[in-house]
Amino acid sequence: MVRVKICGITNVEDALSCSQSGADALGFIFYKRSPRYISPQRAKKIMENIGPFISRVGVFVNEDRARVNDIASYLNLDILQFHGRESAAYCRYFSKTFKVIKVFFPPELSDKEYTGVSAYLFDIRIENKETGLTLDDSFLKKIKAIKHKKTILSGGITPANVSKLIKKAQPYAVDVASGVEIFPGKKDKKLVKKLIYKVKNINYQGL
DSSP states (O other): OOEEEEOOOOSHHHHHHHHHTTOSEEEEEOOTTSTTBOOHHHHHHHHTTSOTTSEEEEEESSOOHHHHHHHHHHHTOSEEEEOSSOOHHHHHHHHTTSEEEEEEOTTOOOOTTOTTOSEEEEOOOGGGGGGTOOOOHHHHHHHHHOOSSEEEEESSOOTTTHHHHHHHHOOSEEEESGGGEEETTEEOHHHHHHHHHHHHTOOOTTO
16 A cells, blocks of 8 residues: 655644544654744654654755754654755665655656665655646656665645556655645645545555
């Protein structure tokens, strides 16, 4: 079964509704330039209200290693997601202690030097986020062909297109933020529930 991460959590209400709708992981963005940025202190209060079986993912962009360590330890994060230009060596440093997700953007596909990470996440550039674009079919086929690492699909995913995208890329998981939002940082309960229902009930053999 395909897993679901809902990213950009900023409040307790959204964290609880996403968890109750069946999300496997919640993402908390610690990049101050993001409209979904959350302070570690506020994130801690939210995490105190969610169940122990929900994975807590910290999202970082080109962050100093010491600050990542401080936040990850303070919040007892399960997974670190690196969304910038982090090197393979940078990722390996953290993979000794945490599960690590490394993000790639087209035309990047994957780099087998990133052997220590737990999964590759494929996303579209931020300038394309509001255009309704998703990863194109040729790139989705390349993602499907990756066998040496778990893959996560992101970028423009909505309840309307998630089934089609999953069938083409056959990922381990999907990562969704704007596609289930009223505005950046505020989730739409109905859209979250609809998306998760579609993912969990997709008719795809082998996931």
